[in-house]
Amino acid sequence: MLRWLVCGRLGPVWMWKALLLFVAIAFAGQLLGVIFNKSSVQPAARSIFSSPDAQGPSLGSCQPHTHIMFLKTHKTASSTVLNMLYRFGEERNLRFALPLGYQLGYPLPFNAHRVKGYRGPRAIEFHIMGNHMRFNKSEVEKVMPADTFYFSIIRDPVALAESSFAYYKEVAPAFRKAKGLGDFADDPRKYYDPRLRNNHYARNLLWFDFGLDHNANFSVALAQRGEAMIHRAFKLILVSEYFDQSMILLRHALCWPLDAVVSFSLNARQQRPSSVGGMTGSWMGKAAAVAGVGVRVGRSQAKTPPNLSLTEEQREKLRQWNALDWYLYKAFNRTFWKEIDRFGHAQMEQEVALLRMRRDDLARVCLRDGGKPVEAHRIRDKNIRPFQSGLVRILGYELQPGLDNTTRTACLRMIRPEIQYKDVLDVKQFPRAQLVQAQPGQQSQVMIAAGSSFVKQDSSRTGGKRLVGGEAGGRTVEEGERDWDRSRLIKNNQTLIRVQEKGRLR
Numbered sequence: 001m002l003r004w005l006v007c008g009r010l011g012p013v014w015m016w017k018a019l020l021l022f023v024a025i026a027f028a029g030q031l032l033g034v035i036f037n038k039s040s041v042q043p044a045a046r047s048i049f050s051s052p053d054a055q056g057p058s059l060g061s062c063q064p065h066t067h068i069m070f071l072k073t074h075k076t077a078s079s080t081v082l083n084m085l086y087r088f089g090e091e092r093n094l095r096f097a098l099p100l101g102y103q104l105g106y107p108l109p110f111n112a113h114r115v116k117g118y119r120g121p122r123a124i125e126f127h128i129m130g131n132h133m134r135f136n137k138s139e140v141e142k143v144m145p146a147d148t149f150y151f152s153i154i155r156d157p158v159a160l161a162e163s164s165f166a167y168y169k170e171v172a173p174a175f176r177k178a179k180g181l182g183d184f185a186d187d188p189r190k191y192y193d194p195r196l197r198n199n200h201y202a203r204n205l206l207w208f209d210f211g212l213d214h215n216a217n218f219s220v221a222l223a224q225r226g227e228a229m230i231h232r233a234f235k236l237i238l239v240s241e242y243f244d245q246s247m248i249l250l251r252h253a254l255c256w257p258l259d260a261v262v263s264f265s266l267n268a269r270q271q272r273p274s275s276v277g278g279m280t281g282s283w284m285g286k287a288a289a290v291a292g293v294g295v296r297v298g299r300s301q302a303k304t305p306p307n308l309s310l311t312e313e314q315r316e317k318l319r320q321w322n323a324l325d326w327y328l329y330k331a332f333n334r335t336f337w338k339e340i341d342r343f344g345h346a347q348m349e350q351e352v353a354l355l356r357m358r359r360d361d362l363a364r365v366c367l368r369d370g371g372k373p374v375e376a377h378r379i380r381d382k383n384i385r386p387f388q389s390g391l392v393r394i395l396g397y398e399l400q401p402g403l404d405n406t407t408r409t410a411c412l413r414m415i416r417p418e419i420q421y422k423d424v425l426d427v428k429q430f431p432r433a434q435l436v437q438a439q440p441g442q443q444s445q446v447m448i449a450a451g452s453s454f455v456k457q458d459s460s461r462t463g464g465k466r467l468v469g470g471e472a473g474g475r476t477v478e479e480g481e482r483d484w485d486r487s488r489l490i491k492n493n494q495t496l497i498r499v500q501e502k503g504r505l506r
Contacts, residue, residue, distance in 0.1 A: 047406040048365050049259060053358060056251070056258025057351060065254040066094055067145045070130040071152035073209045074201070075163040077240045078153055079418050080263045085130045086421050087413045088260050094127035096425055097143050104133035107200055109211060112142040116430065131422070135211035137233050149254060150233055154206055154332055155240035157325040158315050161185075162308050164201050169306050174202035180307030185314040188321045207324040218323040226324065227331045236339075237332040248351045249339055262358050264371065264397060264414055366411035368398040383420060 048054075070085055072078040089096055097115045099105070105114040110133040112118055115126070121142040129144055162181060169175040174192040178184035184191055184202075192202055194215045204214035212226050230237065236253050238246035247261040254260075310318070319326045340348055363371030397415040399408065416424070 047404060047410065048362065049407060049410045053361070054257060054259040056354060056358075059252065059255050062255035064256055065149045066092070066127050067148040068128050068130070068254070069140060069144050069148050069150045070128075071135050071150070071209065071234070072130055072132045073152055073154065074132070074205055075160050075167070076153045076155040076206075077243055080243075080265060081153060081238075082130045082418060083414070083416070083421065084261055084263055085128050086416075086425060088256065089128045090413065090425065090428075095125060095429065097126040097129035098422065098426055098429065099131045102131065102419065102422060104129075104131050106132045107134055107208070109134045110136040110139050112139045115143050116426070118143060134209060135233075137211075149235055151236040151238065151250065151253070152210075152230075152234055153238040153240055153246065154329055157204075157206070157322040157329055158310075158318050159241075160205060160325070161318050161322065162310070164205060166306050166308060168198065168201040172198045172201040174199045175306075180309065182307070182310050182314045185310065185317045185321070188317075204322050204324045206328055210328075212324070214324065216324070218327075220327075223324055223327040223331075227328060230328070230332075231335075237335065239333055239336045242336065244352045244355055245340060245348060246336075247355060248348060249336075249343065252343070258355065258358060259362075262355060262362060264359070264363065264367070362411070362414070365407065366397075366400055366403075366414060368400050371397070 068085065070078075070081060072082055086096075088094075097104075098117075099114055100116050104110050112121075114133075115129075117124060122145070125145065126143055129140065164172075165175050165181045165184065173196045174188070175184065177191045188203070192199060194203075200208045200214060207226065208214035210226070210230055212229075216222060236249065238250060240246075247263075250256075251258065251261045399411055399415070403411060413421075
């Protein structure tokens, strides 16, 4: 046979050599293909939100609470807490007791009819209530089930006063008249008139949010009655200065997974140089549109940041001015640490460390630039830009590019600003509600609150509309009623409209 090959009986030798080379190449290619196919057929990478770390340490056999009422106090990191409630409820398709606008009738005492879709006591099962209100338990109980878990959060009144002065200086007459916070602290009564609208931001704001008389003269007996009322109504009072410890207590109280209480700081305001004063850099803030004041949002002129510098003497004067709040803070700070004593300090340290580690992990996955907050105009996705007030810059976040759909959805929930998140939930719960479009030619620069809020036609100045209803201006009005300048009030049903110059929607 070999001789035949040599002699070319079965064909030329070169042909056989070529054939053998082709077979060898084909075999090698097939072998390499199998190897590459094995390496490429890998199970899809799991989202970080489905990892075992998302659950956190075991909570035993308890069942998660789904009936929750959070009293969202002002300037206390409450926006971050509300984001947690929004996320938890949205992921589980729970029903929110949403406001008609963006607040539940604030600053008037809460009334059940301020809840969108309310049909009467217990007619509809609402799971979560958490937007700003002035607490009124009898009305809340008409909306929320009997087994509802009530909780809230407080903050040192001096730090709260600093933040309140920065955000409400233009809307609270007492602050507007003062050159700086120290000037106000030296003689509050010089600037404060309890009869003027929005001055509740300037004195005992916590006491006011809990539904109590913030202008009452301080007495120990009165303060103790207020403390007892809050103890009866609320199962847990968190402390803003110990936010991570608060989240661990809340997680165990609600029997929630760890990721449900992991958060990024929302509505943080841009830090100012330390020369402004010792109380700069409050990490939580919120756009005034959500805080209960009508705010113009067009192109505003540059304004001098408020002077927040305080001496130690002025700090003490603020504690005396906010004596009812100071009493509450000291009382519930003691209660808070008693809770931690019962929980166990060693276990608390371990779980706080896990929470912070998890937050860092999620920030690396979710956020650009290592999770550093950025100015709103630098955020490319306009849908997640935080609303800006006139005096301070509210920072936001940008998502990391290239995320898978599951991860991106979860990350987006963690950074979605409060106003936009409320709108998302509103559309899900009330899909038939129609969005009222701005009419051409409107000139006013106003954010109009959502759903059945009242707006005023302001033809005397801009021909547009100005927000005056209870959701943003601080008082409840009825269709056909007239405002202070005798302008007739009309009713609009919309989710969110920003009326800009030349009728453009922002």
